[in-house]
Amino acid sequence: MRILLSVTTILLSTAALACDQSETKRYLYLSTPDAAQTQGRADGAGILIFDIDDGHKFVRRIDIPVFEEGLRGFAANLETHSAYFSTQNPRIGAFDLETDQITWEQTYALGSDRSSITMDGKKVYVPTGWWISGEESGVLVLNADNGELIKHVRVGSQAHNSLVSVDGRFLYLGTSMMLTVLDTENESVVHQIEPVGESGGQGVFPFTVDAANRIAYVSLGSHVGFDVVDLEQERVLHHVLVGDEPILHRTHGVALTPDETELWISDQESRKLFIFDATQMPPVQTGEVELSQGGHGWVTFSLDGRYAWTHTPDVFDAETKKLVATLRDENGNPVSGSKFIEVHFRDGKVVAVGNEFGLGRR
Numbered sequence: 253m254r255i256l257l258s259v260t261t262i263l264l265s266t267a268a269l270a271c272d273q274s275e276t277k278r279y280l281y282l283s284t285p286d287a288a289q290t291q292g293r294a295d296g297a298g299i300l301i302f303d304i305d306d307g308h309k310f311v312r313r314i315d316i317p318v319f320e321e322g323l324r325g326f327a328a329n330l331e332t333h334s335a336y337f338s339t340q341n342p343r344i345g346a347f348d349l350e351t352d353q354i355t356w357e358q359t360y361a362l363g364s365d366r367s368s369i370t371m372d373g374k375k376v377y378v379p380t381g382w383w384i385s386g387e388e389s390g391v392l393v394l395n396a397d398n399g400e401l402i403k404h405v406r407v408g409s410q411a412h413n414s415l416v417s418v419d420g421r422f423l424y425l426g427t428s429m430m431l432t433v434l435d436t437e438n439e440s441v442v443h444q445i446e447p448v449g450e451s452g453g454q455g456v457f458p459f460t461v462d463a464a465n466r467i468a469y470v471s472l473g474s475h476v477g478f479d480v481v482d483l484e485q486e487r488v489l490h491h492v493l494v495g496d497e498p499i500l501h502r503t504h505g506v507a508l509t510p511d512e513t514e515l516w517i518s519d520q521e522s523r524k525l526f527i528f529d530a531t532q533m534p535p536v537q538t539g540e541v542e543l544s545q546g547g548h549g550w551v552t553f554s555l556d557g558r559y560a561w562t563h564t565p566d567v568f569d570a571e572t573k574k575l576v577a578t579l580r581d582e583n584g585n586p587v588s589g590s591k592f593i594e595v596h597f598r599d600g601k602v603v604a605v606g607n608e609f610g611l612g613r614r
Contacts, residue, residue, distance in 0.1 A: 274598050274599045275598070276596050276597070276598045276603060276604075277303070277305070277596065277597045277598070278303075278304040278305055278554075278594065278595075278596050279301050279302060279303060279304060279311065279594070279595050279596075279597070280301070280302040280304055280308065280561065280579075280592055280593075280594055280595075281299050281300075281301055281326075281328075281335065281349075281592060281593050281594075281595050282294075282299065282300045282301075282302065282579065282587065282588075282589055282591075282592040283298075283299050283319060283323045283326045283335075283337060283589065283591045283592065284296070284297065284298065284299070284300060284319065284323070284587070284589050285297060285319070285320070285322055285323065285589070286322065286323055286547075286548060286563075286589035286590055286591055287321075287322025287323055287324050287339065287340040288322075288324070288548040288590065289547045289548035289563060289588075289589060289590060291545045291546055291547040291563075291564075291588065292545055292547060292563075292564060292565055292586060292587055292588030292589065293587070293588075293589070294581050294585075294587040294589075295581070295585075296313070296315060297315070297316060297317055297318075297319035297320040298313060298314045298315045298316040298317075298319050299313070299314040299316060299319075299347075300313055300579075300581060300587060301313070301314070302579055304554065304559070304594070307576075307577050308567050308577035308578075308579060310579075310580055310581055310582055313581070313582065314352050316347070316354070318339065318341075318343060318345070318354075318357070319337070319339065321339035321340050321341040321343060322339055322340040323337060323338070323339060323340075323589070323591045324338045324339060324340055324342070324364045324365050324366065324367075324381075324591075325337065325338040325364075325365060325366035325367040325378075325591060325608075326338075326591035326592065326593055326608055327366075327367050327368050327369050327376075327593070327607070327608060328349070328369075328593045328595065328605035328606070328607075329369045329370075329371075329373040329396070329605065330373075330602060330603075330604065330605050331371070331372060331373035332346070332369075332373035332396060333348065333349050333350050333601070333602035334346045334347060334348050334349060334355065334373075334396075335347045335349055335593060335595075336367055336369055336376050336396070337367075337591075338363070338364045338365065338366070338367045338378055339364060340364060341359060341364065342359060342360060342361075342362070342363055342364025342381070343357055343358070343359050343364070344357070344358050344359070344360070344363065344364065344367065344376070344378055344392075344394065344399055345357040345358070345399065346376075346396070346399065349595055349602050349605075350600060350601060350602055356397075356398050356399045357399065358394070358398075358399035358400070358401075360378075360392060360401065362380040362381070362384055362388060362392065362404075363378040363379065363380045363381065363391075363392040364378065364381055365378070365379040365380070365381045365382065365411070365412040365413065365414075366379065366412065366413045366414060366415075366608070367379070367414060368414045368415050368416045368423065369396060369416065370396075370416055370420060370436050371416065371419075371420030371436075372420070373396055374395075374396050374397075375393055375394065375395070375396055375402065375436070376393075376394040376395075376396045376399070377391050377392070377393060377394075377414050377416070377423055377425075378391060378392040378394060378414075379391050379392075379411040379412050379413065379414050379425060379426075380392065380411050380412075381410075381411070381412055382410045382411075382412035383410075384409075384410065384411070385409045385410055385428075386409060387406055388406065389406065389407070389408060389409045389410060389411045389427065390404060390405045390406040390407040390408070390411050390425075390427075391404075391405050391407060391411055391414060391423070391425055391434075391439075392404055392405075393405060393439060403439065405434070405439050407425055407427060407432050407434075407441070408425070408427025408428060408430045408432060408444075409427055409428045410427055410428040411425055411426070411427045412426060412427075413425070413426040413456070413457075413458055413459065414426070415459075415460075415461070415607070415609045415611065416436060417461060417463075417465050417611075418463050418611050418612070418613055419463070419465070420436060421435070421436060421465065422434065422435065422436060422442065422465055423435075423436050423439070424459065424461060424468070426456035426457070426458075426459055426470070427456060428456065429446050429447045429448060429449055429456065430444055430445065430446035430447070430448060430456065431443075431444075431445045431446070431448045431456055431459065431468060431470060431481060432444050432445075433445075433465075433483060443483055443484075443486050444486070445481055445483070445486045445487065445488070447488075448470050448479055448481060448488060449470055449471075449472060449473050449479060450472050450473045450474040450475065456470055456473075457470065457471035457472065457473050457502060457503060457504055458470075458471045458504060458505050458506055458549075458550070458609070459471060459506060460506050460507055460508050460515075460609055460610050460611055460612070461483075461611060461612065462508060462512055462612035462614070463512070463611070463612045463613050463614050464612075464614075465483060466482070466483055466484060467480060467481065467482065467483065467489075468480075468481040468483055469481070469506050469508070469515055469535075470506070471502070471503040471504060471505065471506045471517065471518075472491075472493075472502065472503050473502045473503075474500065474501075474502060475493055475494075475498050475499060475500060475501075475502075475503070476493065476494040476495075476498075476499035476501065476502075476503050476517070476519045476522070476526065477491070477492050477493035477494055477498075477499075477503060477517070478492055478503060478506055478515075478517055479491055479492075480492065480533070480534055480535070489533070489534070490533070490534035492528075492534050492535060494517075494519070494526050494537060495537075499519065499522070501519075501521045501522075502521075502549075503517050503518065503519060503549070504518055504520055504548060504549030504550070505517060505518030505520070505549040505550040505551045505562070505563070505590075506518070506551070506610070507551045507552045507553060507560075507609070507610020507611075508530060508553075508610055508611065508612040509530075509553055509557050509570060509610075509612075510553060510555065510556070510557040510611075510612065510613040510614070511557055511613075511614055512530055512612040512613075512614040513529070513530055513531055514527055514528065514529065514530050514538075514570075515527070515528040515530040515535050516528075516551050516560060516610070517551070518549040518550060518551045518562065518563065519549070520543075520546050520547050520548065520549035520563065521546060523542060523543040523544070523545065523546055524540050524541065524542060524543060525540060525541045525543065525551055525560070525562065525568075526539075526540045527539045527540060527541070527573070539573060541568060541573050541575075543562060543564045543566055544564050544565060544566050544578075544586070545564050545565075545588070547563040547564060547588065547590065548563050548589075548590045549563055549590070550562055550563040550590035550608075551563075551610060552606075552607070552608060552609060552610035553570060553610050554570075554594055554606065555594055555596075555604065555606050555613075557570055558570060558571070559576070561592065562588075563588060563589065563590040564588045565578045565579040565580065565586035565587055565588045566578060567579065590608075591608060592608060593605060593606050593607070593608055594606030
Protein backbone atom coordinates (compact mmCIF):
# COMPACT_ATOMS: atom_id res chain seq x y z
CA MET A 253 0.00 0.00 0.00
CA ARG A 254 2.84 2.34 0.85
CA ILE A 255 4.59 1.48 -2.44
CA LEU A 256 1.40 2.18 -4.40
CA LEU A 257 0.97 5.49 -2.60
CA SER A 258 4.58 6.49 -3.36
CA VAL A 259 4.22 5.68 -7.06
CA THR A 260 0.95 7.61 -7.22
CA THR A 261 2.59 10.59 -5.50
CA ILE A 262 5.49 10.53 -7.97
CA LEU A 263 3.12 10.40 -10.95
CA LEU A 264 1.06 13.29 -9.62
CA SER A 265 4.19 15.34 -8.92
CA THR A 266 5.52 14.69 -12.45
CA ALA A 267 2.17 15.70 -13.95
CA ALA A 268 2.17 18.89 -11.88
CA LEU A 269 5.67 19.78 -13.07
CA ALA A 270 4.65 19.17 -16.69
CA CYS A 271 1.70 21.51 -16.25
CA ASP A 272 4.02 24.18 -14.84
CA GLN A 273 6.32 24.08 -17.87
CA SER A 274 5.62 26.74 -20.45
CA GLU A 275 4.91 25.90 -24.06
CA THR A 276 7.73 26.25 -26.55
CA LYS A 277 6.92 28.95 -29.10
CA ARG A 278 8.41 28.72 -32.59
CA TYR A 279 8.96 31.84 -34.67
CA LEU A 280 10.38 32.78 -38.07
CA TYR A 281 12.55 35.92 -37.93
CA LEU A 282 12.71 37.65 -41.33
CA SER A 283 15.31 40.43 -41.63
CA THR A 284 14.62 43.23 -44.08
CA PRO A 285 15.48 44.81 -46.46
CA ASP A 286 17.36 42.14 -48.36
CA ALA A 287 20.38 43.75 -50.04
CA ALA A 288 20.12 41.34 -52.97
CA GLN A 289 16.36 41.47 -53.57
CA THR A 290 13.74 44.15 -54.16
CA GLN A 291 10.76 41.84 -54.73
CA GLY A 292 8.49 41.50 -51.72
CA ARG A 293 10.38 43.96 -49.52
CA ALA A 294 8.59 45.06 -46.39
CA ASP A 295 8.29 48.71 -45.46
CA GLY A 296 10.90 49.90 -42.99
CA ALA A 297 14.06 48.21 -41.75
CA GLY A 298 14.39 45.55 -39.11
CA ILE A 299 12.94 42.14 -38.28
CA LEU A 300 9.44 40.81 -38.93
CA ILE A 301 8.39 37.92 -36.67
CA PHE A 302 5.90 35.21 -37.65
CA ASP A 303 4.30 32.50 -35.49
CA ILE A 304 5.18 29.18 -37.14
CA ASP A 305 2.51 27.24 -35.23
CA ASP A 306 -0.27 29.75 -35.86
CA GLY A 307 -0.36 29.69 -39.63
CA HIS A 308 2.78 31.86 -39.88
CA LYS A 309 0.75 34.86 -38.75
CA PHE A 310 2.51 38.17 -38.22
CA VAL A 311 3.39 38.70 -34.53
CA ARG A 312 5.36 41.93 -34.32
CA ARG A 313 8.03 44.09 -35.90
CA ILE A 314 11.39 45.12 -34.45
CA ASP A 315 12.66 48.36 -35.97
CA ILE A 316 16.43 48.33 -36.57
CA PRO A 317 17.42 51.47 -38.54
CA VAL A 318 20.91 50.22 -39.53
CA PHE A 319 19.28 47.38 -41.46
CA GLU A 320 18.38 50.01 -44.04
CA GLU A 321 21.90 49.38 -45.39
CA GLY A 322 20.58 46.06 -46.72
CA LEU A 323 21.10 42.57 -45.28
CA ARG A 324 23.75 40.26 -46.72
CA GLY A 325 23.59 37.57 -44.02
CA PHE A 326 21.66 36.54 -40.89
CA ALA A 327 22.86 33.69 -38.63
CA ALA A 328 21.96 32.70 -35.07
CA ASN A 329 23.58 30.92 -32.14
CA LEU A 330 21.93 29.15 -29.22
CA GLU A 331 24.75 29.63 -26.70
CA THR A 332 24.77 33.41 -27.05
CA HIS A 333 21.01 33.64 -27.85
CA SER A 334 21.98 36.12 -30.54
CA ALA A 335 21.61 36.70 -34.26
CA TYR A 336 24.61 37.96 -36.22
CA PHE A 337 23.89 40.24 -39.16
CA SER A 338 26.01 41.54 -41.99
CA THR A 339 24.98 44.48 -44.17
CA GLN A 340 26.06 45.97 -47.47
CA ASN A 341 27.80 48.84 -45.65
CA PRO A 342 29.75 46.56 -44.75
CA ARG A 343 28.59 46.40 -41.14
CA ILE A 344 28.67 43.33 -38.92
CA GLY A 345 26.77 43.16 -35.65
CA ALA A 346 25.15 41.05 -32.94
CA PHE A 347 21.49 41.22 -31.97
CA ASP A 348 20.34 39.69 -28.66
CA LEU A 349 17.19 37.70 -29.40
CA GLU A 350 16.06 37.79 -25.77
CA THR A 351 16.39 41.57 -25.25
CA ASP A 352 15.81 42.84 -28.82
CA GLN A 353 18.98 44.91 -28.53
CA ILE A 354 22.08 45.25 -30.70
CA THR A 355 24.99 44.33 -28.43
CA TRP A 356 27.85 45.31 -30.76
CA GLU A 357 28.61 46.61 -34.24
CA GLN A 358 31.79 46.74 -36.28
CA THR A 359 32.64 47.92 -39.77
CA TYR A 360 35.51 46.62 -41.86
CA ALA A 361 36.76 47.52 -45.32
CA LEU A 362 36.27 43.88 -46.26
CA GLY A 363 33.53 41.47 -45.37
CA SER A 364 29.75 41.53 -45.30
CA ASP A 365 28.37 38.48 -47.08
CA ARG A 366 26.53 35.42 -45.67
CA SER A 367 28.17 34.90 -42.30
CA SER A 368 28.17 31.97 -39.88
CA ILE A 369 29.13 31.28 -36.27
CA THR A 370 30.78 28.44 -34.39
CA MET A 371 28.53 26.19 -32.32
CA ASP A 372 30.13 27.38 -29.07
CA GLY A 373 29.26 30.97 -29.96
CA LYS A 374 32.85 32.20 -29.78
CA LYS A 375 33.74 33.06 -33.39
CA VAL A 376 31.87 34.70 -36.25
CA TYR A 377 32.96 34.01 -39.81
CA VAL A 378 32.35 36.78 -42.35
CA PRO A 379 33.15 36.19 -46.05
CA THR A 380 34.76 39.19 -47.70
CA GLY A 381 32.11 39.22 -50.46
CA TRP A 382 31.72 38.13 -54.08
CA TRP A 383 32.83 41.63 -55.15
CA ILE A 384 36.34 41.09 -53.64
CA SER A 385 38.75 39.27 -55.93
CA GLY A 386 42.43 38.45 -55.59
CA GLU A 387 44.57 37.92 -52.51
CA GLU A 388 42.35 39.84 -50.08
CA SER A 389 39.41 37.52 -50.64
CA GLY A 390 38.57 35.03 -47.91
CA VAL A 391 36.94 35.15 -44.50
CA LEU A 392 37.22 37.46 -41.48
CA VAL A 393 37.29 35.65 -38.14
CA LEU A 394 35.69 37.83 -35.46
CA ASN A 395 35.38 37.58 -31.69
CA ALA A 396 31.66 36.93 -31.16
CA ASP A 397 31.73 38.85 -27.85
CA ASN A 398 32.56 42.20 -29.43
CA GLY A 399 33.18 41.80 -33.16
CA GLU A 400 36.90 42.48 -32.95
CA LEU A 401 39.04 40.96 -35.71
CA ILE A 402 40.93 37.82 -34.70
CA LYS A 403 42.38 36.98 -38.09
CA HIS A 404 41.88 37.32 -41.84
CA VAL A 405 42.05 33.96 -43.62
CA ARG A 406 42.84 34.43 -47.30
CA VAL A 407 41.13 31.71 -49.30
CA GLY A 408 40.32 31.80 -53.00
CA SER A 409 38.56 34.63 -54.81
CA GLN A 410 35.05 36.11 -54.43
CA ALA A 411 34.31 34.42 -51.09
CA HIS A 412 30.63 34.98 -50.41
CA ASN A 413 28.84 32.06 -48.73
CA SER A 414 29.83 30.39 -45.47
CA LEU A 415 28.26 27.83 -43.16
CA VAL A 416 29.33 25.89 -40.09
CA SER A 417 28.53 22.16 -40.13
CA VAL A 418 25.79 20.88 -37.83
CA ASP A 419 28.39 19.14 -35.66
CA GLY A 420 30.41 22.37 -35.42
CA ARG A 421 33.64 20.84 -36.70
CA PHE A 422 33.98 22.54 -40.06
CA LEU A 423 33.55 25.87 -41.82
CA TYR A 424 32.50 25.63 -45.47
CA LEU A 425 33.41 28.58 -47.67
CA GLY A 426 32.42 29.09 -51.29
CA THR A 427 34.72 31.04 -53.59
CA SER A 428 35.02 31.27 -57.36
CA MET A 429 35.15 27.67 -58.66
CA MET A 430 36.31 26.29 -55.29
CA LEU A 431 34.70 24.90 -52.13
CA THR A 432 37.00 25.11 -49.10
CA VAL A 433 36.57 23.20 -45.84
CA LEU A 434 38.32 24.66 -42.78
CA ASP A 435 38.74 23.34 -39.23
CA THR A 436 36.78 25.59 -36.85
CA GLU A 437 39.36 25.02 -34.11
CA ASN A 438 42.13 26.93 -35.88
CA GLU A 439 40.84 27.73 -39.42
CA SER A 440 43.38 25.41 -41.04
CA VAL A 441 42.42 24.09 -44.49
CA VAL A 442 41.07 20.53 -44.42
CA HIS A 443 39.89 20.21 -48.03
CA GLN A 444 39.86 22.37 -51.14
CA ILE A 445 37.80 21.07 -54.03
CA GLU A 446 38.02 22.63 -57.49
CA PRO A 447 36.72 23.16 -60.04
CA VAL A 448 33.20 23.24 -58.59
CA GLY A 449 30.25 25.03 -60.16
CA GLU A 450 30.43 26.73 -63.53
CA SER A 451 32.98 29.31 -64.64
CA GLY A 452 30.53 31.19 -66.85
CA GLY A 453 28.29 31.75 -63.84
CA GLN A 454 30.84 33.10 -61.34
CA GLY A 455 31.60 29.72 -59.82
CA VAL A 456 30.30 28.45 -56.48
CA PHE A 457 26.77 29.57 -55.66
CA PRO A 458 24.78 28.58 -52.51
CA PHE A 459 25.45 25.07 -51.29
CA THR A 460 24.44 22.65 -48.56
CA VAL A 461 26.08 19.73 -46.77
CA ASP A 462 24.85 16.50 -45.20
CA ALA A 463 25.21 15.92 -41.46
CA ALA A 464 28.04 13.43 -41.95
CA ASN A 465 30.18 16.05 -43.76
CA ARG A 466 30.53 13.62 -46.63
CA ILE A 467 28.52 15.14 -49.50
CA ALA A 468 27.97 18.76 -50.57
CA TYR A 469 25.43 19.97 -53.12
CA VAL A 470 26.46 23.14 -54.95
CA SER A 471 24.18 25.38 -57.03
CA LEU A 472 25.23 25.98 -60.63
CA GLY A 473 25.86 29.46 -61.98
CA SER A 474 24.91 29.00 -65.65
CA HIS A 475 22.24 26.28 -65.56
CA VAL A 476 19.42 25.18 -63.29
CA GLY A 477 21.02 22.27 -61.47
CA PHE A 478 23.76 21.37 -59.02
CA ASP A 479 27.07 19.60 -58.54
CA VAL A 480 27.29 16.65 -56.15
CA VAL A 481 30.66 16.89 -54.38
CA ASP A 482 32.42 14.11 -52.47
CA LEU A 483 34.16 16.01 -49.68
CA GLU A 484 36.45 13.14 -48.70
CA GLN A 485 37.59 12.32 -52.22
CA GLU A 486 37.70 16.04 -53.05
CA ARG A 487 35.97 15.74 -56.40
CA VAL A 488 32.67 16.33 -58.18
CA LEU A 489 30.75 13.06 -58.45
CA HIS A 490 27.80 14.22 -60.54
CA HIS A 491 26.72 17.27 -62.54
CA VAL A 492 22.91 17.27 -62.36
CA LEU A 493 20.67 19.41 -64.59
CA VAL A 494 16.91 19.94 -64.41
CA GLY A 495 14.73 18.63 -67.25
CA ASP A 496 15.47 17.13 -70.62
CA GLU A 497 16.76 20.40 -72.09
CA PRO A 498 19.28 22.57 -70.14
CA ILE A 499 17.77 25.70 -68.56
CA LEU A 500 20.26 28.48 -69.28
CA HIS A 501 20.24 30.58 -66.13
CA ARG A 502 21.71 30.21 -62.68
CA THR A 503 20.52 28.29 -59.65
CA HIS A 504 20.54 30.28 -56.42
CA GLY A 505 19.47 28.14 -53.49
CA VAL A 506 19.77 24.47 -52.58
CA ALA A 507 18.60 22.69 -49.43
CA LEU A 508 18.39 19.22 -47.93
CA THR A 509 15.36 18.24 -45.90
CA PRO A 510 16.54 17.61 -42.31
CA ASP A 511 16.10 13.84 -42.80
CA GLU A 512 18.19 14.12 -46.02
CA THR A 513 15.65 12.29 -48.16
CA GLU A 514 15.02 15.20 -50.53
CA LEU A 515 16.99 18.00 -52.13
CA TRP A 516 15.16 21.17 -53.21
CA ILE A 517 16.72 23.77 -55.53
CA SER A 518 15.54 27.27 -56.39
CA ASP A 519 15.02 28.60 -59.90
CA GLN A 520 14.12 32.20 -59.16
CA GLU A 521 13.87 33.31 -62.80
CA SER A 522 11.27 30.67 -63.64
CA ARG A 523 9.62 31.10 -60.22
CA LYS A 524 9.93 27.45 -59.30
CA LEU A 525 11.44 25.01 -56.84
CA PHE A 526 12.62 21.68 -58.23
CA ILE A 527 12.60 18.63 -55.96
CA PHE A 528 14.93 15.62 -56.07
CA ASP A 529 15.04 12.23 -54.37
CA ALA A 530 18.30 12.46 -52.41
CA THR A 531 18.26 8.81 -51.35
CA GLN A 532 19.56 7.98 -54.83
CA MET A 533 22.92 8.92 -56.30
CA PRO A 534 22.82 10.95 -58.36
CA PRO A 535 19.59 12.48 -57.00
CA VAL A 536 16.58 12.01 -59.28
CA GLN A 537 14.05 14.76 -60.00
CA THR A 538 10.61 13.94 -58.58
CA GLY A 539 8.61 17.16 -58.81
CA GLU A 540 8.37 20.92 -58.72
CA VAL A 541 6.33 23.70 -57.11
CA GLU A 542 5.37 27.11 -58.43
CA LEU A 543 6.42 30.32 -56.66
CA SER A 544 4.45 33.56 -56.48
CA GLN A 545 7.38 35.82 -57.39
CA GLY A 546 10.99 36.00 -58.45
CA GLY A 547 13.83 37.33 -56.36
CA HIS A 548 17.29 36.47 -55.13
CA GLY A 549 16.57 32.76 -54.88
CA TRP A 550 16.68 30.75 -51.65
CA VAL A 551 15.21 27.68 -49.96
CA THR A 552 15.53 26.12 -46.50
CA PHE A 553 13.46 24.07 -44.04
CA SER A 554 12.11 24.31 -40.53
CA LEU A 555 14.06 22.32 -37.96
CA ASP A 556 11.36 19.65 -37.83
CA GLY A 557 11.28 19.41 -41.63
CA ARG A 558 7.61 20.29 -41.86
CA TYR A 559 7.88 23.61 -43.70
CA ALA A 560 9.86 24.86 -46.68
CA TRP A 561 10.70 28.58 -46.72
CA THR A 562 11.93 30.48 -49.75
CA HIS A 563 12.88 33.94 -50.99
CA THR A 564 9.14 34.50 -51.57
CA PRO A 565 6.20 34.99 -49.16
CA ASP A 566 5.21 31.37 -49.91
CA VAL A 567 5.34 28.71 -47.16
CA PHE A 568 5.06 25.10 -48.33
CA ASP A 569 4.25 21.86 -46.54
CA ALA A 570 7.40 19.85 -47.26
CA GLU A 571 5.55 16.53 -47.37
CA THR A 572 2.53 17.43 -49.49
CA LYS A 573 4.30 20.17 -51.48
CA LYS A 574 1.21 22.35 -51.01
CA LEU A 575 1.19 26.08 -50.28
CA VAL A 576 0.01 26.38 -46.67
CA ALA A 577 0.71 30.01 -45.73
CA THR A 578 1.75 33.41 -47.04
CA LEU A 579 3.99 35.71 -45.03
CA ARG A 580 2.21 39.04 -44.56
CA ASP A 581 3.08 42.14 -42.58
CA GLU A 582 0.83 43.96 -40.10
CA ASN A 583 -1.04 45.57 -43.00
CA GLY A 584 -1.69 42.27 -44.77
CA ASN A 585 0.88 42.86 -47.51
CA PRO A 586 2.94 39.87 -48.70
CA VAL A 587 6.59 40.19 -47.60
CA SER A 588 9.73 38.22 -48.33
CA GLY A 589 13.50 38.08 -48.35
CA SER A 590 16.30 35.52 -48.30
CA LYS A 591 17.78 36.23 -44.86
CA PHE A 592 15.73 34.56 -42.14
CA ILE A 593 16.13 32.18 -39.18
CA GLU A 594 13.94 29.99 -36.98
CA VAL A 595 13.95 30.79 -33.25
CA HIS A 596 12.30 28.83 -30.40
CA PHE A 597 11.46 30.45 -27.05
CA ARG A 598 10.36 29.07 -23.70
CA ASP A 599 9.73 31.38 -20.73
CA GLY A 600 11.41 34.22 -22.62
CA LYS A 601 14.61 32.25 -23.22
CA VAL A 602 15.93 31.00 -26.55
CA VAL A 603 15.96 27.19 -26.53
CA ALA A 604 16.68 26.44 -30.22
CA VAL A 605 17.72 28.23 -33.39
CA GLY A 606 17.72 27.24 -37.04
CA ASN A 607 20.02 28.09 -39.92
CA GLU A 608 19.41 30.08 -43.09
CA PHE A 609 21.07 27.24 -45.01
CA GLY A 610 19.09 24.02 -45.51
CA LEU A 611 21.51 21.62 -43.83
CA GLY A 612 21.09 17.88 -43.51
CA ARG A 613 20.45 16.86 -39.89
CA ARG A 614 20.09 13.08 -40.04
